[in-house]
Amino acid sequence: MKFTVSSAELLKGITLAQKAIPSKASEPILENYLFDLKGETLSITASDGEITIRTKISVVSTEEEGRMAVASRQITDLLKELPDQPVTINTDGENTFKFSWLTGESTLPYFTADDYPKAATTKPEAKTVKFPCEILAEGIGSTVYASSDESNRPIMNSIFFDIKTDYTTLVASDLQKLICYTAPEVTSAEPCSFILNKRHALVLRSILGKDVDEVDITFDDKVAVFVFGQTKMTCALVAGKYPDYTTIIPKNNSNILRVERTVLLNAAKRISVCSPKGSNQVRFDFTQGGLEISAEDLGFEIAAHEKVECQYNGDDIVIGFKSNHIIEILSNLSCNGIVMKLADKRRSVLILPEEEEAENERVFGIVMPNMVR
Numbered sequence: 001m002k003f004t005v006s007s008a009e010l011l012k013g014i015t016l017a018q019k020a021i022p023s024k025a026s027e028p029i030l031e032n033y034l035f036d037l038k039g040e041t042l043s044i045t046a047s048d049g050e051i052t053i054r055t056k057i058s059v060v061s062t063e064e065e066g067r068m069a070v071a072s073r074q075i076t077d078l079l080k081e082l083p084d085q086p087v088t089i090n091t092d093g094e095n096t097f098k099f100s101w102l103t104g105e106s107t108l109p110y111f112t113a114d115d116y117p118k119a120a121t122t123k124p125e126a127k128t129v130k131f132p133c134e135i136l137a138e139g140i141g142s143t144v145y146a147s148s149d150e151s152n153r154p155i156m157n158s159i160f161f162d163i164k165t166d167y168t169t170l171v172a173s174d175l176q177k178l179i180c181y182t183a184p185e186v187t188s189a190e191p192c193s194f195i196l197n198k199r200h201a202l203v204l205r206s207i208l209g210k211d212v213d214e215v216d217i218t219f220d221d222k223v224a225v226f227v228f229g230q231t232k233m234t235c236a237l238v239a240g241k242y243p244d245y246t247t248i249i250p251k252n253n254s255n256i257l258r259v260e261r262t263v264l265l266n267a268a269k270r271i272s273v274c275s276p277k278g279s280n281q282v283r284f285d286f287t288q289g290g291l292e293i294s295a296e297d298l299g300f301e302i303a304a305h306e307k308v309e310c311q312y313n314g315d316d317i318v319i320g321f322k323s324n325h326i327i328e329i330l331s332n333l334s335c336n337g338i339v340m341k342l343a344d345k346r347r348s349v350l351i352l353p354e355e356e357e358a359e360n361e362r363v364f365g366i367v368m369p370n371m372v373r
């Protein structure tokens with residue numbers, strides 16, 4: 001195997017694939033990149049056993065095709081120290097290769113490519129959908145924070161892709177809050193779905209290039225393959241059935257609050273400073289006069305309250321929330337005005353954009369209340 005390639009192009013390729021290199025590999029071979037040279041195209045693959053990323057780059061010239069597994073840390077660190085210039089890789093020794101640049105060279109180890117695990121493949125009956133790249137990245141970013149951090153609950157530690165014939169919804173929930181992102185551009189001939197692990201979703205979002213228009217997603221009940229540009233990411237899906245989130249979306253919450261999003265967000269941030277560290281609870285007092293937010297930590301003898309400029313039509317209700325839930329949801333909306341719809345102090349609250357902005361805002365949230373003492 002012998003070829004010449006731009007050091008900047010090679011670094012770009014391995015930096016992208018590096019997202020799949022595990023911090024603690026289950027097998028030593030997974031600490032390596034797989035190089036596969038055919039013609040003037042070099043495929044670079046990395047895997048942690050659950051995620052496999054393969055990307056392709058063009059080389060300057062090829063003298064001998066071949067495959068090898070290259071230690072990821074050494075070649076990455078070396079390329080980071082080189083200015084952009086042609087470098088030559090030549091496997092002229094047994095289990096070592098020469099890495100040459102304009103003013104020097106290094107001898108590095110390589111391993112047989114046959115030991116590198118093959119990426120999983122989808123079944124012939126797998127479904128395929130096309131996602132605009134920007135929408136997929138936005139959908140993941142808008143929902144992933146709402147998923148559970150508990151790895152022992154894999155279904156809730158994920159994003160649910162609910163694909164319908166006329167739209168797609170990305171859903172994430174930790175059972176205390178739920179976020180839905182709607183993508184009307186993404187449809188399927190028949191309803192289908194898959195559950196993508198939170199970590200896998202974040203890796204995918206981090207490698208989606210701004211120069212890519214569309215992502216092809218092929219999936220079955222175990223594996224999803226995401227293809228865009230010169231890159232392919234294959235990952236294991238979460239097994240199981242996602243809870244029917246549509247049943248917990250409030251339908252008849254008749255008490256309506258209208259408020260500027262940043263006004264409510266900033267007030268919640270200020271009052272949360274005095275919320276109890278264990279519960280993070282803030283109290284919302286809804287009255288015909290408007291809304292007052294308050295918090296009190298008896299242990300530290302601190303308290304705060306603030307009246308919020310808003311419009312409220314409904315019954316007088318006192319309701320408690322975890323301040324971080326309210327702050328997260330409001331921070332991840334982009335609309336100027338929001339609507340909060342309530343039924344009573346015990347049932348979930350719907351947070352969505354005002355009607356004037358509903359067409360442009362794809363996200364809405366649901367938050368469960370805490371009991372107020």
